[in-house]
Amino acid sequence: MNMFSDNHTAADALVLYGQTFASRLLLGTSRYPSPGVLQAAVKLAQPAMLTASLRRQNLQAGDAATNAFWAMLATLNVPVLPNTAGCHSVQEVITTAHMAREVFGTPWLKLELIGDDYTLQPDTLNLVEAASRLIKDGFKVLPYCTEDLVLCQRLVDVGCQAIMPWAAPIGTGKGPINPYALRTLRERLDVPMLVDAGLGVPSHACQVMEWGFDGVLLNTAVALAQDPVRMAGAFASATQAGRAAYLSGVMPEHDSAQPSTPVLGTPFWHQA
Amino acid sequence: MTSTITVRINGNTFELAAPATLADAVAQLEVKPPFAAAINLQFIPNTAYQHTPLFDADQIDLIAPVTGG
Numbered sequence: 001m002n003m004f005s006d007n008h009t010a011a012d013a014l015v016l017y018g019q020t021f022a023s024r025l026l027l028g029t030s031r032y033p034s035p036g037v038l039q040a041a042v043k044l045a046q047p048a049m050l051t052a053s054l055r056r057q058n059l060q061a062g063d064a065a066t067n068a069f070w071a072m073l074a075t076l077n078v079p080v081l082p083n084t085a086g087c088h089s090v091q092e093v094i095t096t097a098h099m100a101r102e103v104f105g106t107p108w109l110k111l112e113l114i115g116d117d118y119t120l121q122p123d124t125l126n127l128v129e130a131a132s133r134l135i136k137d138g139f140k141v142l143p144y145c146t147e148d149l150v151l152c153q154r155l156v157d158v159g160c161q162a163i164m165p166w167a168a169p170i171g172t173g174k175g176p177i178n179p180y181a182l183r184t185l186r187e188r189l190d191v192p193m194l195v196d197a198g199l200g201v202p203s204h205a206c207q208v209m210e211w212g213f214d215g216v217l218l219n220t221a222v223a224l225a226q227d228p229v230r231m232a233g234a235f236a237s238a239t240q241a242g243r244a245a246y247l248s249g250v251m252p253e254h255d256s257a258q259p260s261t262p263v264l265g266t267p268f269w270h271q272a
Numbered sequence: 273m274t275s276t277i278t279v280r281i282n283g284n285t286f287e288l289a290a291p292a293t294l295a296d297a298v299a300q301l302e303v304k305p306p307f308a309a310a311i312n313l314q315f316i317p318n319t320a321y322q323h324t325p326l327f328d329a330d331q332i333d334l335i336a337p338v339t340g341g
Binding site for chain 1: 281282283284301303304306307308309310313314315317318333334335336337338339340341
């Protein structure tokens with residue numbers, strides 16, 4: 001479903017922590033109707049990374065389903081981005097991160113530290129400390145954060161080489177609910193930024209990419225679509241379209257109409 | 273009389289013959305990889321299971337990969 005040639009993508013690759021990714025779309029692996037649908041969506045969208053998580057093993061059931069997911073991840077051949085979803089304290093985050101690094105064999109980490117269970121808003125008062133400790137422990141941290149400029153600056157200050165502000169609360173599909181703050185953030189900070197969470201339709205992804213964000217991470221908008229595979233392709237195309245528009249330079253907006261057809265030589269001019 | 277310890281693993285109570293290590297618990301429960309372990313919210317690398325003693329009332333978490341967003 002790529003709109004552009006491989007050469008175009010290669011010339012404008014996403015770079016995170018010095019590593020190059022051909023795609024600017026990161027995709028979650030939850031809530032799909034079936035593993036087969038997830039597989040097909042991944043094959044069509046060709047995301048840069050797939051997010052995954054860790055949960056307690058069901059010691060009674062033998063966890064056949066978990067092993068099936070693990071086996072499927074291996075066949076998809078897409079880098080895995082483990083998350084720390086569900087963590088409510090810095091220590092929970094640190095412990096989960098180390099467990100994820102051992103299980104998935106990767107230093108990449110989507111840092112999630114939840115401060116409010118209703119909105120799943122990040123704990124902005126402790127996120128920086130968690131990020132700082134993880135960076136010192138050698139993780140490549142992609143922090144899920146709000147669009148708060150000062151918070152994001154602090155995350156960069158402690159060593160985050162990319163950040164992931166939300167568009168809206170996880171799973172809401174509302175799209176960017178604070179465009180002013182997101183655009184200000186984009187203008188003020190010079191690190192790669194991926195908009196994570198709250199995107200509902202491909203135009204949301206296209207919109208934030210037009211604003212200059214470097215990528216998007218989404219899950220529910222694809223997984224809960226009536227046709228998740230087709231929607232995955234739509235998001236991939238929208239992400240590329242938004243990026244191309246940003247690189248092209250958007251025209252200035254005007255309050256008054258500007259005729260696009262030349263006025264000079266208009267027939268019957270002033271002959272009424 | 274054999275002494276035992278009582279530990280919580282993934283929220284369930286288990287009795288283990290003392291002394292016991294984390295490796296003993298993993299073997300007794302036949303936990304299948306991939307998984308990682310923590311005791312009382314402290315990560316334990318898999319290379320340390322054999323040398324990590326368990327104590328009464330320890331809280332052990334054994335976690336495995338799942339889908340995520």
